[in-house]
Amino acid sequence: MGFARFCLFLMFVSSMVFMASCSKTDGKKESLGRGLKDAYKGDFLIGAALGRPYILGQDSVADMLIKKHFNTISPENDMKCELIHPEWNKYYFDIADKFVELGKENNQFLLGHTLVWHSQLAPFVTKITSADSLRLFMKEHISTIVGRYKGKINAWDVVNEALNEDGTMRKSIFYNLLGDQYIIDAFRLAQTADPKAELYYNDYNIEQPAKRKGAIELIKKIQAAGIRIDGVGIQGHWSIRGLPLEDIEQSILDYSALGLKVMLTELDITVLPNPWDLRGADVNQNFEGSAMMNPYPQGLPDSMQVKLAMEYESLFDLLVKHKDKVSRVTFWGVNDESSWLNGWPIRGRTNYPLLFDRNYQPKPAYYRVMSVKDEEKRP
Numbered sequence: 001m002g003f004a005r006f007c008l009f010l011m012f013v014s015s016m017v018f019m020a021s022c023s024k025t026d027g028k029k030e031s032l033g034r035g036l037k038d039a040y041k042g043d044f045l046i047g048a049a050l051g052r053p054y055i056l057g058q059d060s061v062a063d064m065l066i067k068k069h070f071n072t073i074s075p076e077n078d079m080k081c082e083l084i085h086p087e088w089n090k091y092y093f094d095i096a097d098k099f100v101e102l103g104k105e106n107n108q109f110l111l112g113h114t115l116v117w118h119s120q121l122a123p124f125v126t127k128i129t130s131a132d133s134l135r136l137f138m139k140e141h142i143s144t145i146v147g148r149y150k151g152k153i154n155a156w157d158v159v160n161e162a163l164n165e166d167g168t169m170r171k172s173i174f175y176n177l178l179g180d181q182y183i184i185d186a187f188r189l190a191q192t193a194d195p196k197a198e199l200y201y202n203d204y205n206i207e208q209p210a211k212r213k214g215a216i217e218l219i220k221k222i223q224a225a226g227i228r229i230d231g232v233g234i235q236g237h238w239s240i241r242g243l244p245l246e247d248i249e250q251s252i253l254d255y256s257a258l259g260l261k262v263m264l265t266e267l268d269i270t271v272l273p274n275p276w277d278l279r280g281a282d283v284n285q286n287f288e289g290s291a292m293m294n295p296y297p298q299g300l301p302d303s304m305q306v307k308l309a310m311e312y313e314s315l316f317d318l319l320v321k322h323k324d325k326v327s328r329v330t331f332w333g334v335n336d337e338s339s340w341l342n343g344w345p346i347r348g349r350t351n352y353p354l355l356f357d358r359n360y361q362p363k364p365a366y367y368r369v370m371s372v373k374d375e376e377k378r379p
């Protein structure tokens, strides 16, 4: 083959390769389209908590949705103590490993949820009665898990829900045996096991003034001990009865003034009544099977869809206003069907707290959240 013909041949081959790669990426773009994460690119990450079926990729429609809309994922349950560390010397890493693989494939920012929490503890931990044993548990638990995922899991909810509503320390097994030093120890252990991972304190209602004050004190204690804390997660389990927007805004300002990233880490908006909403209701009363507490088993009325959409829109307006301080918004679930709010605080109800419906279709709330960004582009 002459030189000229060889050059022509090379041009032909490279143009074929180019066309093939174009059609590949175009195809990918077409099938995925613009998702939530793209709309909010440059503002903050958008995430979802994944239950086990999603981590295992058991539904191809859901797989696509998760890839399209979210650039960060949290494991809904599979890294909690009772599942990942069920016995003293037994760890079960299979699902957490799959979670890490999935996130790597999708190029997502990965959360480890959660290292030290009084709930969903393995039974052997709840039986510990001495400070030394509990300290040993914390050391082994944190260094083994964070160590295994060093350089893979990007950030950890190191301590979850350490506070009471009035801002005092929750009398958990950790507090009862170790005092508030356990918080500092947990962050120190996590920092040692993976010095590059981001470390967060995570809790619900810490946008509320009294609890917020407690959270600020707790964060300052960690900082005063010379231990790194990178962010604070406001869980964000709110109700359609009204979001506490002023408290959320003040919290964003107050937490960020401590030098921390602020995140909504478990966002959902229940549309159902809760026992504590009812005047004089006994929270322990059994509401299961009560029609009054499960008003929309056949579908959400339009007026409620609109209300939900408006609540989500006002929240995202606020978050965008503070996009320099807010680093991530994670929804607690993928679609209404799989939300934990169908089963909590009353089992067997039909709730509609998220942006995607039971068929993985976007709801009016989704379009309002997207429109917050479209409106920005308008002249």
Ligand code: XIL
Residues within 6 Å of the ligand: 076, 077, 160, 235, 266, 340
């Ligand atoms: C919830 C899960 O969504 C449920 O599947 C599980 O049964 C209980 O825990 N705060 C947290 C989350 O930090 O881990 C909780 O997740 C919801 C409240």
